[in-house]
Amino acid sequence: MxxxxxxxxxxxxxxxxxxxxxxxxxxxxxxxxxxxxxxxxxxxxxxxxxxxxxxxxxxxxxxxxxxxxxxxxxxxxxxxxxxxxxxxxxxxxxxxxxxxxxxxxxxxxxxxxxxxxxxVAEVLQRAVLPSPPGRIGPLTVAVRYEAAAREAAVGGDLYAIHPTSHGVRLMIADVRGKGLGAVRTVNALLGTFHEATRRAPDLPGVVRWLEERMQEVKRAEGGAGLETFATAVIAELSADGSTLCTANRGHPAPLLVHRGRARPLEPATPSLPLGLADLGVPDVPPDVPVDRYALPEGAVLVLFTDGVVEARDHRGVFYDPVPRLSRPLPPDPDHVLDALLGDLYRYTEEHLDDDVALLAVGLSRDAHDGPGGAPAVRPGEADGGRHPVRDPSGPSA
Known part of the structure; x- marks a missing residue:
């Protein structure tokens, strides 16, 4: 949808x-x-x-x-x-x-x-962000884009999802600023992500491609320091949907919704947003921390931009999506996003102060190999044990 x-x-x-x-x-x-x-x-x-x-x-x-x-x-x-x-x-x-x-x-x-x-801004935004297919391999996909009530400018929120030989790679990001400058940066990131998903052998490689592109955008615009950046979550789902790898670049943590419970997938190591790698040690490529999770069958992964968590009610209290999604919900991405947005509009009395982009993927019950839908990769076995797979249902998530 x-x-x-x-x-x-x-x-x-x-x-x-x-x-x-x-x-x-x-x-x-x-x-x-x-x-x-x-x-x-x-x-x-x-x-x-x-x-x-x-x-x-x-x-x-x-x-x-x-x-x-x-x-x-x-x-x-x-x-x-x-x-x-x-x-x-x-x-x-x-x-x-x-x-x-x-x-x-x-x-x-x-x-x-x-x-x-x-x-007009929403039409342009949707032209920049075409809707992905409703199903990619074993995954069902849903996206939403909600323009802010106070703005008429095109925002910098974006999402993308591509099937590759390495699995399904997806991204959600929020570019600083609005207007034509933000649109140019959004187009640059979308094009680079599309190319990187096909050529980069692993998730850190995709992130480095995006970082290099953001540095090119900054040089082209004459920006420096904190002028141009984008928060983002870049993720990769294994071909059977059993394992999720995420690289969080200063973005709100995705939520894993499963059996009436929503768990934020917080990164083990915080990272700077895309475009700020030049603030680190000169001539030393920054490390790209990757978190890995074993995913249960029937789960829904929800990614969103900061317009969700920065929304406020009439008292100025920020919105928390975890309680709303920690209720019995059908394992359907469309239903989950509709429930989240409906609750968000009620909470803010229909007034969003920032654009909101959401991407949800559902792991269908036939997505896993093996009896009973057991994960194809057990905790600690991924990548030779160098990056252990975290159980999102555990306290570490």
């Missing part, structure tokens, strides 16, 4: 009830205040207050309802609706309603332009 938006929670329905609530509050204040005091100015402000939120018809209807309330209030209190002294307030009332209508139209046009720009 392509990067389609997950079902989102419904909008803020309380905004529709705001005009009626405001008028009721004014009625209550009129009865609670002495007769000499007038609450007419509060009613006159009603259409202006709701103009940013309601439609043009709703704004004008609010003005009409407020005017009707202004006429009824004196009658209920035993006064004449309007006198000579009320001509100026009444004119002000009409003027404010017309002003609210103008403000409503201007804001609606701005929102429409922003929405169109964001849609």
């Amino acid at each position: 392509g990067p389609t938006r997950a079902p989102q929670p419904r909008g803020r329905r309380w905004l529709r009830a705001l005009p009626a609530a405001l008028i009721l509050v004014v009625f209550a204040l009129d009865f609670l205040t002495p007769r000499g005091m007038r609450v007419f100015p509060l009613l006159a402000a009603a259409p202006v207050l709701v103009a940013p939120w309601l439609s043009l018809a709703g704004t004008i209807a609010t003005g009409g309802a407020a005017l009707l309330a202004a006429v009824l209030l004196p009658l209920v209190r035993g006064r004449l609706p309007f006198g000579v002294d009320d001509i100026v307030p009444f004119s002000t009332f009409v003027t404010l309603t017309l002003l609210a209508a103008v403000v409503n139209r201007l804001l609606a046009r701005e929102r429409r332009q922003l929405r169109n720009t964001r849609e």
Whole structure:
């Protein structure tokens, strides 16, 4: 399935009830205040207050309802609706309603332009990130891309997955910045990853190809130091889906979802993001730590960009995807990503401050060789024992 938006929670329905609530509050204040005091100015402000939120018809209807309330209030209190002294307030009332209508139209046009720009950005983003096939060998694949609510620029989030003779290699990354510069870097990384997956004999080789490409991008842009970089997770799944190798370059840890439990696959050795190798020892190629895990059958591997873990609720508390995915879920990547995004939108009240890219692969029950789906590589045997396979269900994960 392509990067389609997950079902989102419904909008803020309380905004529709705001005009009626405001008028009721004014009625209550009129009865609670002495007769000499007038609450007419509060009613006159009603259409202006709701103009940013309601439609043009709703704004004008609010003005009409407020005017009707202004006429009824004196009658209920035993006064004449309007006198000579009320001509100026009444004119002000009409003027404010017309002003609210103008403000409503201007804001609606701005929102429409922003929405169109964001849609163009999403189309461009999806053109840069074509959807992978839904199944690659023994793996089922799902991806999602969600554009930030506050931005209309193309982001630097990317994902890729390719079958090779070494297994299925995949990557998720987040390039610093937005706009055309980020798009150029995204294209450079995607092209390099595609080439490296075919030519590099191992995962560290793929990472070195990507690092060299990032250094070329930095030189071409005249960048230095911390100006240009990308966090990334580069991974390789064995041909039978039993073993996962990951190289984490300063990126949020992937999650392994299995039997109602989500486990973060934290790297044993932290590494700098891609593009920052020049900060190390000169002329010495940096080591590429690789973590290896034995994967159970029916598990789902979820990779995501930092837009997920940096999302906040109204109190400013960061979102944690582990509790949401630590529930009984079908071992289906599409279902897992929909559940995660639905919960993320509820948590943030439908407002993402950064783009979100997600890639999930499901290890089908027939992916493993041997009886009972036992892993083809036992812990400690991978690569001659030099890089022991970690059990993701254990405390080390």
